Amino acid sequence: MTDVAQQTAKTRGVLAATCISTLVVNANTSAVSILLPAISEDTGMSTDTLQWAVTGYSLMGAAVIITSGSLGDVFGRKRVFQVGLLLFVASCVLIALAGSGGMVIAGRVIQGASGATILACGLSLLSVANSGDAQLRAVSLWGAAAAVGAAAGPLVGGVLVDITGWQGLFWIDAGIAVLCMLLTAATVTESRDPDRPRDIDFAGTVLVALTLMPLILGVSKSGDWGWISTPTLLCFGIAVVAGFAFVAVERRVSVPLLDLALLRNRVLVGATIAILIGAGTINGLMYLLSLYFQDPATLDFTPLEAGLATLPATVGLVVIAPLVPRLAARFGGRQTIGAGFAFTAAGFVAIGVVDASWQYASFLLPLVAIAVGMGMSNGPSSSAATASVAANQVGEASGVSNMARYVGAAVATALAATIYATVTANHQDDGESTADALAAGLAAASWVMAVFSLLGLLLAVVVIVRHRPARGTLNDAAASAAAHLHTLPTTASQPPSAGSGGTSAPDGPT
Known part of the structure; x- marks a missing residue:
């Protein structure tokens, strides 16, 4: 095999290992909410407590996402990526063998650290293995894999519960992660950032x-x-x-985890809070609907039916997002973000009037409105975050926004779970039926999510001022599709060279 052929094979191997791993990580993450009722039935732990399997994952991801990239820069991106995969395998095995809810939660906390490491170092590995247009195409494929994984996760989880039990998802994910480890060992070349200080x-x-x-x-x-x-x-x-x-x-x-000087940047702060709100509300929604749809007192869906029922939100978000960059280029990022949050707020308000008589068809239009709104706000918010800083700060801005996603998911899911459980219990104590009490709990949590969405609208109008818009290229579309998961480069920014902190974007056009 010629040197060129060997290099091509290695490049394809890096692409395969990183794309497959991000698809699995994001599918696993989005599937867990669907699995909670089944896990609760098997372990005897209430779903109220099992929400820590969701929030614990996000909490650990928020703490680790930037540090894991820094570790890769200093000690070797391939090495740290492999450690992330190994931890992911171990966490999947721990969860699959769990005899208690506490073990499931512990496994998910480990999984939060491993997932953040895989995403941060995987993107960095992919960036240094390619250059120019090939780099942008590779990163776009990585973003598409992340988006597809997140959209497919609830459906895959629902299918596997019926076929293998809830443990099947984690056994399969462990097996795929082992294959990624072998592929990485065979094809990925080690890399570091020799100019980065070794302080972590x-x-x-x-x-x-x-x-x-x-x-x-x-x-x-x-x-x-x-x-x-x-x-x-x-x-x-x-x-x-x-x-x-x-x-x-x-x-x-x-070498701080967060350069506090960035917080003086009005657009970056506004875009980051918008990202936090978007990630929080979509994760809170998926948690609530997964429980409500499967409860015997309400719709009594099977896990598979619940996974299918959430498709308008998950797939709709991915489908609408690639169309958004051209919309933002024409009307402006601030206007598009504001309109997106307006749609999202309207969807939550509609769910806020739910009652026990609602069938699934009543949820469909609100879910579509939320998906459209999320798609419209996520991409331009991520683009604004990186377009608002100097070229040598794009990696740091990306890291801040990625941390914000985890923080938003953790806090909003915990808040939604608390409101849902508390209001439901209060209404049951007042003598209402279980179905009416659950509907009241869902309505109360939805109103809170609507308020957060309106705050996002206010941010777009007041805080996110003019910034460079993306041109609406194919790469911009891929970045927009993955924007609810990770900040990727767009034509709105001129990023620095790849690999800084594991979260920096690869070189791209201005």
């Missing part, structure tokens, strides 16, 4: 977790403890103290 901000990583964990615990238990009870206020107090400690640490370390 581990303190910042720990403080992110210490900020989010008590915050989410306080939100989750507030229904039992009371919002102004001593344990709840103590949790919030610890979160505030850890947050201030994080800021203090970031001001002093040589």
Whole structure:
């Protein structure tokens, strides 16, 4: 085999390993909410507590997403990517063998760290293995794989519950991850960033977790403890103290997890909060509907039927997103983001008037509105985040927005779960039927999601001012389709060279 042929084979191997791994990670993540009722039945743990299998995953991902990229830059991207895959395999086996809900939650926390590592280092590996147009095409395929995985996850999970039990998803994912490890070992060349300082901000990583964990615990238990009870206020107090400690640490370390100077950038801050709101509301919605659709007192769907029922939200989001860059190029990113949040708010308001008599058809139009709105807001928000900074800061801006997705998913899912459970219990205590109580819980949580969406609309109007729009190319379309999962380069920015921090975008056109 000639040198050119060998290089081509290696490049294709990198593309296959990274795309397959991101597809599996995102499919696994989006499928778990569908599996929760089955896991609850097998382990005896309530779905209220099992929400930590979702929020714990996101919490750990938020803490690790930037640090794992930094570790790859310093110690070798291939090596850290392989560690991520190994942890993913171990977590899948732990969950599949779990005899208790606690083991499932522990496995999902490990999976959050491994998933963030696979995504961060996988994208960096893909970027350094290609250049020019080939690099953009490869990254676009990676983004498409991520989007397809997230859309297909609930359906795949529903199918597997009926065929193999809920454990089947994790056994299959473990097997695919092992194949990715072998493919990576055979085809991927090790790479590092020799110019990057070897300092790693581990303190910042720990403080992110210490900020989010008590915050989410306080939100989750507030229904039992009371919002102004001593344990709840103590949790919030610890979160505030850890947050201030994080800021203090970031001001002093040589290579901070978060460059606080970026927070002076009005557009970046607004776009990042918009990304956080978008990720939070879609994850909260999927959690709520997965439970509501499968509850025997409401629609009594099987896991497969529930997976099919969520397709308008998951697939609709992926289908509409590639059309958005041209829309934003014509009317403006701020206008498109604002219109998207308006659609999303309208969809949540519609679900907010749900009652126990609703059949699935009543949910269809609100789900489509939410999907359209999410598709319209996610892509331009990600594009604005990276277009609003200098070329040498695109990687850092991308890292901030990726962390925001995990934070939004963790906090919003915990809040939605708490509202749903608390309102449902209160209505049952008042003597209402289970179906009426569940509908009231879903309605209350949906109204909160609607308020968040309206805040996103306000952000778009007031905070996200003029910035360079993407031109609406095919690569922009792929980046938009994956924008609810990861920030990818668009023609709105001139990114720095690939590989900085594992979250920097590859070189692209201006």
